[in-house]
Amino acid sequence: MVQYNFKKITVVPTGKEFIDIILSRTQRRTPTQVHKGYAISRLRQFYMRKVKFTQQNFHEKLSTIIDDFPRLNDIHPFYGDLLHVLYNKDHYKLALGQINTARNLIGKIAKDYVRLLKYGDSLYRCKSLKVAALGRMCTVIKRVTPSLAYLEQIRQHMARLPSIDPNSRTLLICGYPNVGKSSFVNKITRAEVDVQPYAFTTKSLFVGHTDYKYLRYQVIDTPGILDRPFEDRNIIEMCSITALAHLRAAVLFFLDISGSCGYSIAQQAALFDSIKSLFMNKPLIIVCNKTDLQALEGLSEDDMKLVMEMKSEAMKTLVGQGGEATDGSNVLLTMSTLTEEGVIAVKNAACERLLDQRVEQKMKSKKLNDCLNRFHVAMPKPRDQKERPACIPQAVLEAKAKQAEVDAEKENRKLERDLENENGGAGVYSASLKKRYILAHDEWKEDIIPEILDGHNVANFLDPDILMRLEELEREEGVLQGLEEDDDFEMDGAELTPEEQAALTEIRKKKSLLIQQHRIRKSTAESRPTIPRKFDKDKKFTSERMGRQLSSLGLDPSMAIDRARSKSRGRKRERSTDGVESMDVDGDKQNKKMRLKSRSMSRSRSMSRPPGEVVPGEGFKDSAQKKKAIKIAKSSSKNRNKEARRGEADRVIPTLKPKHLFSGKRSTGKTDRR
Structure with a gap:
């Protein structure tokens, strides 16, 4: 093709x-x-x-x-x-x-x-x-x-033109605008032709494909044609005329018998008479569309007469092509694209008519005679009067009967959709995925599938009484929590002296005030900058002030101050002078040396690690091996550093446009590099 x-x-x-x-x-x-x-x-x-x-x-x-x-x-x-x-x-x-x-x-x-x-x-x-x-x-x-x-x-x-094969099996649809041609194409093919309730929606040829008897047919939707002289037709109408004139196809002339397209049956019949010369040597079918609005039997006498005349003209073309004279049942067809009544019948009739015509033309061609002498059909001759009917083996009959039983079971069995409707519908019914399992016993289908972890069945390590034991533990934990709540000491002040009660009241008042201040600071913590302790001008957080406050409350602050000092992160360290004080006064030089040594030890924060010390994770066996590796690395980089060459530690800026890829010119000389 x-x-x-x-x-x-x-x-x-x-x-x-x-x-x-x-x-x-x-x-x-x-x-x-x-x-x-x-x-x-x-x-x-x-x-x-x-x-x-x-x-x-x-x-x-x-x-x-x-x-x-x-x-x-x-x-x-x-x-x-x-x-x-x-x-x-x-x-x-x-x-x-x-x-x-x-x-x-x-x-x-x-x-x-x-x-x-x-x-x-x-x-x-x-x-x-x-x-x-x-x-x-x-x-x-x-x-x-x-x-x-x-x-x-x-x-x-031209790139937007449809790909039409002029020699392929083709169904050509023509008629007045808005009679249902594009709707019919959308029904029988996968084409998506725009359908609107006004004339000349289709402005060019559209192609769809359909199948009939395992053969592919192309269906061409043509723009609407008006009944007027040939020279007055525009480009859109001339596309349809060109397709009718040159394509060997089965023609479906659509007729809107309801009149909803805006044109009467008389106007459509006049169009049929003006272009019937284009239908010569083509299978012609007259399709009465929109029967859902107007039945063919309900037409007036004049309109029915016009339709019958068109039918007789189509019959003449059928007889003229060498076809047999029939009652015309496959020449005049009715359908409705809205209800899809008769759509498939129209498609099958058109495809059948086209197929018969193409077979007949091939039978009349000279090529057939060249092929017939290559075929020989052998007809067996009887050698006696004995009848020999076809023998079907018993195994084949049994297989056929078994297959019939399987087919009957398939027809009678309930589908998942039926079970879903019986058991509450979608969202309520849950299909069982295990009922099709092929097992030795049907009761095994609903068994719980074991979960294997590290080669062991998890179910073997589960305690069946674990929930009951959990409840017992929760009860014991509740009893213990109740005892702890009872043991919590809450000072009610009943056993205190008047001075202790006053101190307790002052402490509680101070505690509530601190809680309120903390909540206020916490609410504005995101927008408030952090102030270092050394810029605390009010001296709110000194140990001396804490001691004064505790003393004013009648408490001993010494232990609290000692604890605060032991937890502080001051940089100064205490110097051990016990040994110096115990020495004799005459050893001034020795005392001075000890004081300097202790001062230098206090100032030292950290000791730098010697280069040969092995740190875990470096991969060296001992310090000797590490020193040797450092020595080899220095010697290897000495020459490169001396010559100022680039090493692995230097920063690399790659060439974004390599010359061999982006240079546009070639110099004179050979081109062997290609």
Whole structure:
């Protein structure tokens, strides 16, 4: 089958883009460095190469455009007429002719200037000739800029055309606008044609595909046609006329018997009479649509007469094609795309009519006689009077009976949907995934599947009485908590003296005040900066103030102050002077040395680790091995540091644009690296 795929046509650049593409390619693909000291033959060759290369690129690009666009005389007449209707083949051929002329002119220009360059006597003369040659080539392209723009528009429009095979089995749907053609296509195919309640919704040809008897059929939805002279029809109507004229297809003429499309049956019958010449040698079916609004039997006598006349015309075309004269039951059909009544019957009848016609044409063709002499059908002759009926083995009969039982069981068994409806519907019924398990015993299906962890069954390590034991533990814990609550000491003041009661009241008052202050500070903690202790001007947090407050309450603050000092993180350390005081007064020098030593020991915060000490995790066996490794590392980096070379510790800034990838020019010389 011939497939016309116009989506593969190369994009046509505009005139300016065309020139930029070719000149930049010439600059990139040819050498760019030349000196006046070169021999004159080398200078001539340099510029001749530029001119020839530019001409070749123009020729290749223009040839691609000319070859990609279809030639109207070489393609199927359907596509030839369709392109003529859409774009006017005179303008189309003229544009391609101008592109061809530009290609020939560029070839002549290159030829002339190459001849002149052969006699160039200086670098300046050769360069001027090269500039003139490229300039004239670009001028030729600028003159065909409108043709290039026109061809690009045609290419974009042709890419949107449907892919129709003129030689395939085709159902063609035609009729007045808004009679239900697109709705029918949407019903029998997977096409999504726009359907609206007004005329001329479909403005171009749409293609869908359907199957009948394991064969693929293409269904073409055509725009609506009005009953008017041929020369008055617009482009949209001419698309339908072109398809009717050139495609070998089964034609379905849609008739709106309800009149809701805005056209009467008389107008639709007049359209049928005006285009019936296009139905010759094609299977024709008249489809009365929208029977849900108006039944065929309920039509008036005049309308019914018109419908019967159309039916008789369709019968004539059937007899004229060599078909048998029938009652016309498969010529006039009724349907409703809204209720889908009769839709499949119309599709099957059209496909059957088309199939019969194609088989009949093949039987009449000369190719059949060439094939028949290759076939031989052997007919067995009886050798006696004994009857030999077909023998079916018993195993086959048993298998067939068993299969019949399985089929009957499948028909009678309840589906999950039925069980769901019986047991409360969706959200209530939960399907069991275990009922289809194939096990030795059916009662095993609902057993709990063991959970295996580290090769052991988890169920073996579970205590069946664990919940009961948990309850007992909770009860014991509750009893213990009750005892602790009873043991909590709450000072009620009954056994205290009046002075102790006053102190207790003061403490509780102070405690509540501190809690309130803490809550206030906590509420504004996020927005309040942290103030170091050394900037505490009010001295709220000193141990002396704490001692005074505790003393005012009648408490001994010594133990609290000692504890606060032992927990403080002061930097000063206590000096041990016990040994100094116990020494004799005469040993002043020794006392002085001890004091200096103790002072230096107190000032030292941390000892730096010696380089040979092994830290766990470094991977060294002992300090000797670590020292050896450090020595080897220093010696290896000595030469590199001396020569100021880059090492692994230096910062690396990678080259974002490597020259070999982004350089656009090639120097003169060999190209062996490619």
